[in-house]
Amino acid sequence: MSFDTQALFVLLPAIHRIRDAEMAQANGLERGPLEELIGVLAEQISVADESLEQLYDDLFIETCAEWVVPYIGDLIGYQSLHNVVAKVASSRAEVAHTIALRRRKGTALVLEQLARDVTGWDARAVEYFQRLNTTQYMNHPRLDNLQSADLRKGEALEWTGSAFETANRTVNVRRIESSGRHNIPNVGLHLWRIQAYPRTLSAAHREGPHRYRINPLGFDMPIYNHPQAEVEITHLADPDNVPWPLSRRRMHHHLERYYGERASVAGTLDNPNPSLQLFVDGVLIERDKVRICNLSDDDVGWANSPPPGGIYAIDPQLGRVALPAEADDPSDVRLKWHEGFSADIGGGEYERGDSLPVPADLTTLVRVPDQHSTLASALVAIAGNGVIEITDNSRYSEIVAINVVDEGRVEIRASNNCRPVLDLGGFSVTGGENSSCIFNGLVISGAPLDIADEADNQLAKLDLIHCTLVPGIELNTDGSSRQAGAASLIVAIHGVDIGIQKCILGAIRCHERSSVRAEDSCIDANNPEAVAYAGIDGESPGAVLSLLACTLIGKVHASEMSLVSNSILLAALSATDSWVVPVRAERKQAGCVRFSWLPFSSIVPARYQCQPDSAEAGLQVTPGFTSLHYGTPAYGQLAGSTPDQIIRGADDESEMGMFHHLYGAQRDTNLRIRLAEYLRVGLRAGIFYES
Known part of the structure; x- marks a missing residue:
């Protein structure tokens, strides 16, 4: 039911509404006193209605308020852990899964889900007693339990020493808490502290004709896969479910998992959230034109140039792209890719909404490149007092000189979930009396931020929020x-x-x-x-x-x-x-x-x-x-x-x-406490960090 003022007011007898309108007209008011009273009542009824709706939502763990979570948990005997990591690992998921976890108590599936819920990191459980070399019983042969690794399976060999290793080992009698792994009572929980951060339509760095580095700062770095969510608790994590650097072999054999669009079905993705996509002059390069290869340096340039026929070569381990030699050198090469890092620091496509207040005077807000193509022209437009918001992930190469007026404030910021790169030939700030300057969400290279000692420079405040001023100014390849x-x-x-x-x-x-x-x-x-x-x-x-x-x-x-x-x-x-x-x-x-x-x-x-x-x-x-x-x-x-x-x-x-704010030690402690409740008798668990 709608509880707005007009809906309630029309329920009154017509004579009262007519008299109220006459009183409003006589006194030169927009609304009469009776309608004003109804407005106050409607507002309070709406508050009560919202509270009733929230009370209903609080009956369910998925929709309840955060303060209700421990009370619902208490109904099923859930014991709260140290509550210092609420922002990074809410107990809501663990409470929601408690009954399902107890039904499967002691299994690898439960321990893996438990590790995800408690720590908030991606996890993989490994039962090391299943990876032991054993003497075979002839009536029950285990064909996969080989004493030596199969050297013909190159993809499996990539995972040697990781949580996804399929090779078997001889017994290790050390306790798993002392880094011993392969033994009868041992279960390992492997955690990924490094996450895959998206970079959407990020401008590539031109190395030369038809050669580009994916990172806009122009250095080699690996591309990470975009982890796919596990929809069922009955599924053990595989490499596609955790953030890993993409290897050439894996991406070559499973290109449909990691690279964007099929040519056979226009506009359709195999994976709705692919790890990598290439755009040349605004056109998405389809999968059948992409080859994965080694683009390492050789004596004259990059090895393994793409073959003729409009083929594009990508090296995910070095983060390089080679374009067809017969094609015209494009003006704009962009990619959707994922970068590995540990936390929301230094700017990126993560939530920064709390640090982006809307200016009181919206006329002082200008957008780049929507309204102005360069920062220099945007600075002229705000005239030393206003906000410049960059709304894309482009690379801006120019000279930036900011002059803030007296009592003024200049802010240059990236839009929420954007990460522009400023490759500057010069970067200076001057200001009048009580002036301030703010930079938010930017990656800056090429020049230091210089607040020079000039006679009229009276800048009072400088704030850097979610920014990177590249250590060492610039980076080599x-x-x-x-x-x-x-x-x-x-x-x-x-x-x-x-x-x-x-x-x-x-x-x-x-x-x-x-x-x-x-x-x-x-x-x-x-x-x-x-x-x-x-x-x-x-x-x-x-x-x-x-x-x-x-x-x-x-x-x-x-x-x-x-x-x-x-x-x-x-x-x-x-x-x-x-x-x-x-x-x-x-x-x-x-x-x-x-x-x-x-x-x-x-x-x-x-x-x-x-x-x-x-x-x-x-x-x-x-x-x-x-x-x-x-x-x-x-x-x-x-x-x-x-x-x-x-x-x-x-x-x-x-x-x-x-990385203090990640509370890594508390996550580790909470997981060890919870393991004591869910481990089977006789089993011992160890925690290993894969990244």
Whole structure:
């Protein structure tokens, strides 16, 4: 039933409505007092009606409010776990599956589904006792239980050592908690921490005539498959259900699984969400014109050029595309592909809606390329006060110079679920009195962000949100930095309040009388012995520094550390270094360093629960990283060999560093608690991270 004002008002007797209209006309009002009263009643009835609808929704686990989930769980005897990972692994899915899991308690299907529900990561359960070499019983031969691997099955050999290995092994008597796997009581739960992030119609980087790199920054990197959801609990995960880098062999043999459209049925996809699609000048290249091959470098260029006949060659392991030699060199090459990374950091096609407020004055919002083809023309249009929103995943190569008016605010941002790349020849910001500038969701390379020391530059505030300022400014084709250690952010004036949230950037040079606050971010000077944070000259003290759950790679010299918490400051001195210590704050009487890792010799304010806690411990308690090479899927991720004092060393027992907000340690703990309830007697489970 509709409870709007007019629907209720027409239910009144006509005489009352006529008198109310006369009173409104006599007093020059749009509505009479009776109609106003009915409006208030209609509003309250709508609130009550909405509450009644929500009460009905709260009867079902799929539609109930989040606060109702534990109460429904209590009805079926569900015991809540540590509730620190609600944003990354809600208990709703586990409660919904509890009855189905209990019916199949102890099976690999249940353990796999349990791992997905509890951790929120993709998972695969492996019963290692089924992968043991055994003596065959002649009345019950097991034809697949071979003592040696079948070398004719090349695709199966790709999975050797992974969760999908089909080869059998001799028994390993070590406990599975001590990395022993192949034994009678052992079940392994393999988890994927790296996720596949979509890149939709992303502009490829032109290497030369008919040759393109898929990554718009122009370096080689693997393409990930788009994981297909498992619709039934009775299905064990296979390689298509988890985020894996695509191999040449697998994509060649199963091209229909990973590449877009069939030529035989126009407009139809085998897979509604393919891992890869190629568009040339806006036209989708059909599957029968695509070949998967090795496009590695040879003496003269790329090996294995595509054969004649309009064939397009793709190398998923290197992320390269070769176009037909007989075709005209196109003006626009774009792809839909997937990139591996650990978290929603640095900009990407993930949800950023909370950080994109709508301006009060919509006339100040201009869109690129919808209304303006370049950022320069859009900056002219807003005249130093407004919002520029980039609505695609193109690559913009230009010079950007921003001048914010007095009391003005300029914001350049990517639309939600967009990831444009700005390859700039210059990047500067100036501002008038009380002016501010915001960058949101951008990937920036080619030039540092420079706030120069000019007479009229009085910029007061700078915010970087979900941005990447490429460490080392630009990348070579192998992914190495062209200007290793170069500053990505240079603030040469005083009084600037700099906020950095969920960003990746290179070294920072900042005036001593400004301030920098970073949260869930990485500041990377490309080497622990390089200078990551200092004054403009790279030696003098930089601005007041605050780090909350950050990873900082390189030496630090700050005027003051107001707060450093749950962070890792990976810094070291070279043999010929002029610095006395790798991390230093000029004023030690102010500020605090807590629940963080930094060299024991550092000169900083009062330390609280920091690691290492002694010079001797510094030799053992050190952070290990899977990769510190920007552009690799595991960039910034702590390795499994990292000591527990760091993995669980934050103030909430999560890991230190930029991925603190993923609560990896709590997910691991929750899964181990839940396994005690669902494992069969005599079985032991181990947790292994595939990525």
